[in-house]
Amino acid sequence: xxxxxxxxxxxxxxxxxxxxxxxxxxxxxxxxxxxxxxxxxxxxxxxxxxxxxxxxxxxxxxxxxxxxxxxxxxxxxxxxxxxxxxxxxxxxxxxxxxxxxxxxxxxxxxxxxxxxxxxxxxxxxxxxxxxxxxxxxxxxxxxxxxxxxxxxxxxxxxxxxxxxxxxxxxxxxxxxxxxxxxxxxxxxxxxxxxxxxxxxxxxxxxxxxxxxxxxxxxxxxxxxxxxxxxxxxxxxxxxxxxxxxxxxxxxxxxxxxxxxxxxxxxxxxxxxxxxxxxxxxxxxxxxxxxxxxxxxxxxxxxxxxxxxxxxxxxxxxxxxxxxxxxxxxxxxxxxxxxxxxxxxxxxxxxxxxxxxxxxxxxxxxxxxxxxxxxxxxxxxxxxxxxxxxxxxxxxxxxxxxxxxxxxxxxxxxxxxx
Amino acid sequence: xxxxxxxxxxxxxxxxxxxxxxxxxxxxxxxxxxxxxxxxxxxxxxxxxxxxxxxxxxxxxxxxxxxxxxxxxxxxxxxxxxxxxxxxxxxxxxxxxxxxxxxxxxxxxxxxxxxxxxxxxxxxxxxxxxxxxxxxxxxxxxxxxxxxxxxxxxxxxxxxxxxxxxxxxxxxxxxxxxxxxxxxxxxxxxxxxxxxxxxxxxxxxxxxxxxxxxxxxxxxxxxxxxxxxxxxxxxxxxxxxxxxxxxxxxxxxxxxxxxxxxxxxx
Numbered sequence: 001x002x003x004x005x006x007x008x009x010x011x012x013x014x015x016x017x018x019x020x021x022x023x024x025x026x027x028x029x030x031x032x033x034x035x036x037x038x039x040x041x042x043x044x045x046x047x048x049x050x051x052x053x054x055x056x057x058x059x060x061x062x063x064x065x066x067x068x069x070x071x072x073x074x075x076x077x078x079x080x081x082x083x084x085x086x087x088x089x090x091x092x093x094x095x096x097x098x099x100x101x102x103x104x105x106x107x108x109x110x111x112x113x114x115x116x117x118x119x120x121x122x123x124x125x126x127x128x129x130x131x132x133x134x135x136x137x138x139x140x141x142x143x144x145x146x147x148x149x150x151x152x153x154x155x156x157x158x159x160x161x162x163x164x165x166x167x168x169x170x171x172x173x174x175x176x177x178x179x180x181x182x183x184x185x186x187x188x189x190x191x192x193x194x195x196x197x198x199x200x201x202x203x204x205x206x207x208x209x210x211x212x213x214x215x216x217x218x219x220x221x222x223x224x225x226x227x228x229x230x231x232x233x234x235x236x237x238x239x240x241x242x243x244x245x246x247x248x249x250x251x252x253x254x255x256x257x258x259x260x261x262x263x264x265x266x267x268x269x270x271x272x273x274x275x276x277x278x279x280x281x282x283x284x285x286x287x288x289x290x291x292x293x294x295x296x297x298x299x300x301x302x303x304x305x306x307x308x309x310x311x312x313x314x315x316x317x318x319x320x321x322x323x324x325x326x327x328x329x330x331x332x333x334x335x336x337x338x339x340x341x342x343x344x345x346x347x348x349x350x351x352x353x354x355x356x357x358x359x360x361x362x363x364x365x366x367x368x369x370x371x372x373x374x375x376x377x378x379x380x381x382x383x384x385x386x387x388x389x390x391x392x393x394x395x396x397x398x399x400x401x402x403x404x405x406x407x408x409x410x411x412x413x414x415x416x417x
Numbered sequence: 418x419x420x421x422x423x424x425x426x427x428x429x430x431x432x433x434x435x436x437x438x439x440x441x442x443x444x445x446x447x448x449x450x451x452x453x454x455x456x457x458x459x460x461x462x463x464x465x466x467x468x469x470x471x472x473x474x475x476x477x478x479x480x481x482x483x484x485x486x487x488x489x490x491x492x493x494x495x496x497x498x499x500x501x502x503x504x505x506x507x508x509x510x511x512x513x514x515x516x517x518x519x520x521x522x523x524x525x526x527x528x529x530x531x532x533x534x535x536x537x538x539x540x541x542x543x544x545x546x547x548x549x550x551x552x553x554x555x556x557x558x559x560x561x562x563x564x565x566x567x568x569x570x571x572x573x574x575x576x577x578x579x580x581x582x583x584x585x586x587x588x589x590x591x592x593x594x595x596x597x598x599x600x601x602x603x604x605x606x607x608x609x610x611x612x613x614x615x616x617x618x619x620x621x622x623x624x625x626x627x628x629x630x631x632x633x634x635x636x637x638x639x640x641x642x643x644x645x646x647x648x649x650x651x652x653x654x655x656x657x658x659x660x661x662x663x664x665x666x667x668x669x670x671x672x673x674x675x676x677x678x679x680x681x682x683x
Contacts, residue, residue, distance in 0.1 A: 137604075138554065145484070145601035173487055289553040289604075291597030295590050 001348055001388040002395065004060035004094055005053035005374065006252060006357040009046050009080075010071040012364040013038055014278040024283035025070040026134045033070070042073060045367040047080070051087050052371050053360070056378035060092035060125065062357055064197075064218075065099055066132075067139035071279035078112045085119040086408050092399045093120050096197055096216070096357075097127020101147050102140045105175055106154035107182055110161035114186045121405035122187035125398075127216070128155060129197040134286045145291035150174050162191045193397040195250060195355075200229040201297045205236045208248070214355060214397045216250030220280065221319065223253060223347040224330035230351040246354035247395040253347065254359045256334035257376040264334045267369060269323040272332050275363030277321040332362075337380030345385050354389050355397075419456055424472060424502045427495060431502075432479030434471040437464030441677065442532045445470045445500065445508040447516025449537070449660045450552065450566060450632075452477025452595045454577055454588070459662040462670030463511075467677070470508070472499045474516055476598020478591050483598045489609055492519065492602055497527045506530050509677050513537035513662055514566075514632075515599045518609055521641070525614035533682070534618065535673055536641060537625040538633050538659055543608035547634045553600055562596070568629040568658035576663055607633075615644035623650050623676040627657030627664060648682055 014025070014033065022030055050061045063080040066072030074080055081095045093116065098109045117124040130151050136142045142150065153172045157180065160168065167181035186192050195214040198204040208215040215233055219226050230251065234244060242248070256272070258264030293301070320326050327334055333343050348356060360377060361370035424431040434456060444467050446460065452474060463469045473479025475486055475495055486492050496519045500506065510531045512520025517539025524531045543549060555561040563570030579588050603609070622645050624638045642649045652672040657664035676682075 141605055143601060143604045144553065145597045145604070146487070149484075283556075285554045285556045288557050290593055290600045293593075295594065298590055298593055299586055 001246070001353075001385060001390070002059040002092075002355050002398065003377075003382055003386070004062050004092070004355060004357045005050065005058040006062040006064075006096070006359050007046055007050055007361060008064065008066075008071055008359065009042065009073040010275065010279050010363060011039070011073060012042065012274075014070055014274070014364075018278045019281050022281070024281065024286065025279055026066075026282045027068050027138045027286050028283075029068065029070045039073060045370075046073075046361070047083055047087070049361055049367060049370050049374065050080075050084060053374050053378070054084075054088035054091045056374055057382060058091060058358075058374075058378060060094045061088065062094040062096050064096045064127070065129070065135070067135045069134070071275070078116060081116050081124075082119065085116060085123070089405075089407065090401075091123065092125050093123045094125040094195070094357075095127050096125075096195065096218070097129050099129050099131030099136055099140075099151075100154035100158065101142055101150035102131065102136060103154065105177055106157045107161050107177065107180060109154070110158040110182045111184075113158075113192065114162065114182060114184050117186035117188055117192050118184050120401070122192075122401035123399050124186070124188070124192040125195055126192040127195045127197055128158075133289050133292045134282065137289045137292060138286050143291075144289040146174070147292065148294065159191065162186055187402060188400055193399060195397065197250075200232060201294070202232070202236060202300055203294060203296060205233050206240065209237060209240045209242050214248060214250055216252075216355065216357070218250075218252045218357070220252070220254070220275075220331065222330035222332065223251070223351060226251060227351060230353065234352055244352060245393045245396070246348070246352045246389050247393060247397055249351070249353045250355035250357060251347075251351055251353040252357045252359065253344070254332040254362055255340055255344070255373070255377060255381075256332050257337055257340050257373050257381060258334075259336065259376070261335045261339060264336065265323075265327075268332065268334055268365070268373075271363035271365035271369070272326050273321060273323055273363070276319060276326055276331065279363060280319060337376055338384075340377070341381045341384035344381065345388060348385070348388055354393065354395060424499070426499050426502055429482040430480065431499060432473045433503075434460070435468070436460065437466070437468045439467035441467045441509070443468040443470050443503070443505050443508050444673075444677065445472065445503065445510050447472075447474055447496075447510070447512035447520050448477055449514030449516055449662065450596070450599050451562065451573075451577075451592065451660075452479070454478045454591065455580070457576055457662060457666065459666035459670055462666055463673065466674055467509075468505070470503055472503070474519060474598070476601065477595045481594065483594075483601065486601065489522075489602075493522045493526055496523050497530070500527065500530045507532040509533045509535070511535040511537070511673060512539060514659060515540055515602065517541070518603065518607070518611065521611050521615070521618065522609065524620055525611065525617040528617065528620070531620055533677060534620045534622040534647075535625065535676065536622060536638075537661060537669070538627065538630055538638065539641065540603055540607040540633070541609045541611035542637050542640045543606035544634070544636060544640070547636045549607055549634065549637070550632045551605075552632060553604060565631055566659040568627065568656055568664045572663040573660070612640065612644055615641065616646050618645050619647040621648045621650075621682040623652060623673065625652045625654060625661065625669065625672060627654045627659060627661040629657060629664075630659045632659040650676060650682075652676075
């Protein structure tokens, strides 16, 4: 199986009374709370942590895109990924991802992802989320009734731009481009692996199956809430006659590793409560603008237990905020290395997930603790679970880097490792 | 007697309600946000004195297809062709809210199809110094839209009461589809740019507003009044919100009947 280290890049100084005094962490978060000098320090720490995770042996490092968001300081994940191409040697760089409908023209995504793939020597995983309503509808002003059609059209442009051998024209509903011919093109052929972060929508599952993309369920509510969604995904794969290759799927999980269980419970309480208490304080008025959900999804949500569970797991309104509840509900897997390894193995087997994305830094966790968590996971958990699935399944959705890769001048990092 | 027929506009089905008779031109009603899931008492009051025609707007109950409409021009063509599909014209055109935005466009672009114009809290303009409510950023729940668009939310709920034998999920999808259609046309500000076309509307026009409208400020009707080329009268309806046709059917119909019957207007 693959272990990927995922950073959200939260702002760490949201005040204690944030829930009571501020309406939302997202969209209209109070700009007065932001200290750019702190953000400077955050970026330095967070990039250090991503690089540390790469050196510690994680298979991949991930960043993502959020806008006007107090728990996600990455409006442009491509900038973060660009620095990682220079400061890491071997892990996959997973940009999870670029919200396709927000880029005008969408060839911008084809260009920047191609640049990242070339810069990294073919280490890019290309994530294509639709994007949350907060990011797409309210922060970026997209029409909720046209978002999905724009997304699909943008996807078609990017995939053609990477693969068509000659200049072509694209006369679409939303994009008119007379000459499409992106330079550079990706190193990976025919294109970097495509992963789709999604919620629990049947249409997304079907689309991933049809296109042979990875479906990645990025919930903050852990393996218990996520089980129903993953079950729904695999049931749909069965119906479509697809194999149960666990590498078709990705899943996000918070982890908190200590030398002992007691230590883990003590060390990670504060950052977990910070994340679930403050970072997920989103005004519900941003949650469901008319048209964001398709009619099929609305019907499925009413009619299907699976989707109801998915919705409950995504909606932070009723989510737990106290440490014991956070643990009991499985939002965070905490314990000593053996306990965590055993639970992770169980989760990956039960949910049949080959790409596990791990949040080792969360909330206001300091950089030393984030690295401690990362190191313990890499040294003592990872070796216990790394071989899972590999006797049975091949990962067809993993980057294929160049065997010989150039290295930055002053780092002397070994290529090919 | 209420007759229901299906028009075909642009190859797509459009429900048409038809009731009443009279010598005057028929009155056509374009519904407000959410559309009309059923015939409402306001339309009965209007139909006491004239023929009333109610074609469903794209995406509203009675006309499920709307996702082919991308640009404002697509919407205008759809609306003009709906009016052209009626068996009598010109018509006295009454539009409320979302329907008001489309009625104004029809009058501006296809003036000869329209005799007199009634605009009830029409969308179409936006003023950052006097902002409209953000109808797309509402806390989910059964009360949020009724509380926003009606002075008395019960009037909305009455109009949307599940008919016997209907599936609740179909009803819910119909409502969310109607809200999506409004977003497709008007997101994010409700500003269609109609101000630049209002000088083309030389029809006698009645501009109406519910005094308790929580969606659009009073200044928006004034923007219309300032820019319209024809004679303009104004009316405000007490105890009514954004959709006076639900909140105050009798008073709204009385004002409209008086306006349409006024022989002094040219």
